[in-house]
Amino acid sequence: MSDIDMVDGNLALKEIQKLEGHTDRVWSLAWNPTAGAGGLPPMLASCSGDKTARIWQQGPSGSWDCAAVLEDTHNRTVRSCAWSPCGKLLATGSFDATTAIWQKSGGDFECIATLEGHENEVKGVAWNPSGSLLATCSRDKSVWIWEMQPGNEFECVAVLQGHTQDVKLVQWHPHLDVLVSVSYDNSIKVWIEDGDLDDWSCVQTLGESSSGHSSTVWALSFNPAGDRMVTCSDDLTMKIWDTSSNPSQFSGDGIGSWFHLCTLSGYHDRTVFSVNWSRDGIIATGAADDSICLFHETKDYLVDGGSYKLILKKNKAHDMDVNSVQWNPKEPEILASASDDGSIKLWRLTQVP
């Protein structure tokens, strides 16, 4: 459990460093899951409306610098980025309808594959836990699953149709090959592979009638155990879902499926764009009200299934909308945030005496 005493509540989010270099809004961030251990310096990827992705690395002095600019591949906004679980490949999804796969060769990053097929803007990219599959989602309302083949080949193995509007983000369950997508159609969809048919299908849709969101769902994140999921929306709320049952064992009558636990509302005044659950159990949210909020589960079980309370709100975390918040997987007290103001900020969650 967390080494931060939640009862005390005297927490502060201290700005460590502001990373500048992008010349347009920064949309998304991804921590390299393997860097920061075994002598490798911590590494963060960012992507932007300036059509590039950047790699940031912590130097020996502790200060962060831009180690590489990934350019001349995408000719429109780079909307999302994700590292493969081994930390060796970076996928970037762009409004140019393509997804690029980058690999470090020497000091540079080289584009080793370009995935084409979506009709228009790619909005989200995500690797499955083993790194064998990559999911992409688009304004064309579909989710594609790509299988990595030998020789840097990626083959599309499934095109998932079901959302009625553009799909904003995809994310895999931390341990299972279960994919979740969230959309402008206000719904959350859960997808699994049908073992016999090598076919993917939607096993559950969490919509407004399942206590879901009433406007665009922008993002989702699982807790490390994978038995809880949090989603955030244009309806200004965050929702916590019980995801403890395995979707491949859902019964036809809906028994055993995922369900709504609670709704966090009244914390953000404008669209909530990003949500991320830390290894220490802290949920961070970033919103168009320029603020970052942190939540933690309360130990007083007054509400069935637990409740979550605000432990910190950082107003004016950025000068403009906060588009992405991501906890460092290696150092769970370090948070990165990205904004329309073009900057990335690194924060440390500390206890104030």
Added chain:
Amino acid sequence: MPRELINANPVVHGKKERRFRDESLNTDEYAEEPIDQQEIFDHVRDIKDPEHPYSLEELNVVSEDSIEVDDKLNHVRVTFTPTVEHCSMATIIGLCLRVKLMRSLPSRYKIDIRLAPGSHATEAAVNKQLNDKERVAAALENPNLAEVVAECLAPTFV
């Protein structure tokens, strides 16, 4: 061949006289002047309609009263009324309003653009699209759409 117009015969209204601030009332020339309704209106009144040689003001698409501003909270809301209920240009007009204000106002401002309640057949859908910044960003990267917006915002049209 001339293309068919969405609204072939729009009602054209007169332009409101431009008011100027009475500087003599301003005793402290260094005092910070909050951005007000009139200033916002001046930014958007001359935007050209996508299909007519008239301004949004002349077509009564926007008026000074349709602008709400809270300078302290950095919030601006523009409520516009398309000339016809089925106007397929509503999204373009809304996009022009957003782009003009994004370029004219300090970046601290949060801008909401919406249709006047009851003024359009697909009001909720248009409002949702105009206030989804990702879709707005993608739309503005579309060369054809960007060109239409640029024409409507062209400074030669005053």
